[in-house]
Amino acid sequence: MDTAELHELLTPESLALLDDLDPDSLGDAVAAVSRLRAVGHSPARVAAVLSQARLRRRARAKFGPFADRMLFTEAGLEQSTRLAVASLHAGRFAAAGLDRVADLGCGIGADALALAGLDLAVLAVERDEPTAALAAYNLAPFPRARVECADATAVDLSEVDAAWLDPARRSAGRRLDDPGDWEPSLDFCFELGRRIPVGIKLGPGVDRGLLPEGFEAQWISADREVVELVLWSGALARPGVGRAALVLGPHGAAELVAEADSADAEPGEQGEWLYEPDGAVIRARLIGDLARQLDGRMLDETIAWITADTAIDTPFAQRFRVVDELPVDEKKLKRALRERGIGTLEIKKRGVDVDPAQLRKRLALSGAASATLVLTRRAGKRVALLAERA
Incomplete structure (x- = not known):
C-alpha cells in the first residue's frame, strides 16, 4: 500500500463507506466500481475501499468477525497470525505475569491485538509507515496499546518485560533465504531472547540446525496445516520442554511435549x-x-x-483402517479399484514418487463407492493399501 492510498483510505468518508459495504455482496468487480462511481465516489476512494472490502472478506478465515473492523495490506494479511493462535500466544505472556510486551515487527497488529485483548500493555513496532498506520487503526480500541513506526532493532525496550518477534522473511516480494537478512535478523532475535523472555515466530520448515540451545521449540498446526514454529525463552519457556507439537482443530487444543526429539519407534508387522x-x-x-x-x-x-x-x-x-492390499502395478491397481466400484478416491502418498492428481486422472475411476489409497513403503518395499477413514 502506498502513501496516497493510505491517506485516501483513512478519510472519514472512505471508512464510513467501507463499514457500510457488505463484502459478501460486492459481486462483479466492474459492477461494484460502476455502482459506487455512479453515486459520486472518486476513483481513488472506490479503489481503496473495494480493496479493503475484499481483504476483510478473506481475513474472516483468520480473524472471524473481528476482520470486519480491521484494515489490511495484502502482505500483512498473508503473514499475520491467525487470531486463535495469537490468542494462545498472548495467554502464555499473561500466565507468566509479563504485563508489558513489545511486538517487534508487528505488521498489521494481529499478535498485538491478541496481547492487548488480555489487557496487557503493548508497544507495537513496525518499520513500514503505511503498515504501522493500519496497525494503529486496528489497535485503537485498546488504551494500553501504542504503535511506534521505527526499526525494531533500535527501539528502546527498557520499559518492557518481554517481546514478541515475527521477523520479516520477504523483501520486495522476494523470499530472503539468509536469516541474517531477515528484519530483524535471527541473531538479533536470539540475542534478545537471552536477555529477556521472548517468543519468536518462524516458518515451520526452518532449518533445525539454526535452533538455539535453551529455547523451547513449539510447532503449531491448525486444521491439519502446520502454520508456524515458535521459539520461547526465559519465563515463557516451560521447564523440561524442549520440543512441543500443538494441534488445533475441532477437538480444541491438544499438545504433545518432550524434553528433546523422541527416540524412534521400532518398525514392525502391519496391523489393522x-x-x-x-x-x-x-x-x-x-x-x-x-x-x-x-x-x-x-x-x-x-x-x-x-x-x-x-x-x-x-x-x-488421522486414523485409517486397512481393508485390503492392492497391486502396485498401475494397470492392475486400476482394475482392482474398478472391480470394487470405487469412483471417489483419496490418495495419501508418503515416501513414493507419484503425483496423486495425475494418478487419479489416469485411473479414470467411476462408481458409487469411496475409499482412501495409501501409497507408501513397508519394510523398504512399495505398497498400495486400500483403507477407510475411521
Missing part, C-alpha cells in the same frame, strides 16, 4: 490400523512418542506412518 501423524508432530520429531502412546510401531523406519492393532482416538494423528 494406520495412523498418519499430524504435521506438527512430524516437525517436532515426536513420532516415536506418539507411536508408543498408540501401542504402535512404524510401518517403515524411514516413513511417518504408524501401524497398530487397536483403534485409539487421538488428536495427534
Whole structure:
C-alpha cells in the first residue's frame, strides 16, 4: 500500500463507506466500481475501499468477525497470525505475569491485538509507515496499546518485560533465504531472547540446525496445516520442554511435549490400523512418542506412518483402517479399484514418487463407492493399501 492510498483510505468518508459495504455482496468487480462511481465516489476512494472490502472478506478465515473492523495490506494479511493462535500466544505472556510486551515487527497488529485483548500493555513496532498506520487503526480500541513506526532493532525496550518477534522473511516480494537478512535478523532475535523472555515466530520448515540451545521449540498446526514454529525463552519457556507439537482443530487444543526429539519407534508387522501423524508432530520429531502412546510401531523406519492393532482416538494423528492390499502395478491397481466400484478416491502418498492428481486422472475411476489409497513403503518395499477413514 502506498502513501496516497493510505491517506485516501483513512478519510472519514472512505471508512464510513467501507463499514457500510457488505463484502459478501460486492459481486462483479466492474459492477461494484460502476455502482459506487455512479453515486459520486472518486476513483481513488472506490479503489481503496473495494480493496479493503475484499481483504476483510478473506481475513474472516483468520480473524472471524473481528476482520470486519480491521484494515489490511495484502502482505500483512498473508503473514499475520491467525487470531486463535495469537490468542494462545498472548495467554502464555499473561500466565507468566509479563504485563508489558513489545511486538517487534508487528505488521498489521494481529499478535498485538491478541496481547492487548488480555489487557496487557503493548508497544507495537513496525518499520513500514503505511503498515504501522493500519496497525494503529486496528489497535485503537485498546488504551494500553501504542504503535511506534521505527526499526525494531533500535527501539528502546527498557520499559518492557518481554517481546514478541515475527521477523520479516520477504523483501520486495522476494523470499530472503539468509536469516541474517531477515528484519530483524535471527541473531538479533536470539540475542534478545537471552536477555529477556521472548517468543519468536518462524516458518515451520526452518532449518533445525539454526535452533538455539535453551529455547523451547513449539510447532503449531491448525486444521491439519502446520502454520508456524515458535521459539520461547526465559519465563515463557516451560521447564523440561524442549520440543512441543500443538494441534488445533475441532477437538480444541491438544499438545504433545518432550524434553528433546523422541527416540524412534521400532518398525514392525502391519496391523489393522494406520495412523498418519499430524504435521506438527512430524516437525517436532515426536513420532516415536506418539507411536508408543498408540501401542504402535512404524510401518517403515524411514516413513511417518504408524501401524497398530487397536483403534485409539487421538488428536495427534488421522486414523485409517486397512481393508485390503492392492497391486502396485498401475494397470492392475486400476482394475482392482474398478472391480470394487470405487469412483471417489483419496490418495495419501508418503515416501513414493507419484503425483496423486495425475494418478487419479489416469485411473479414470467411476462408481458409487469411496475409499482412501495409501501409497507408501513397508519394510523398504512399495505398497498400495486400500483403507477407510475411521
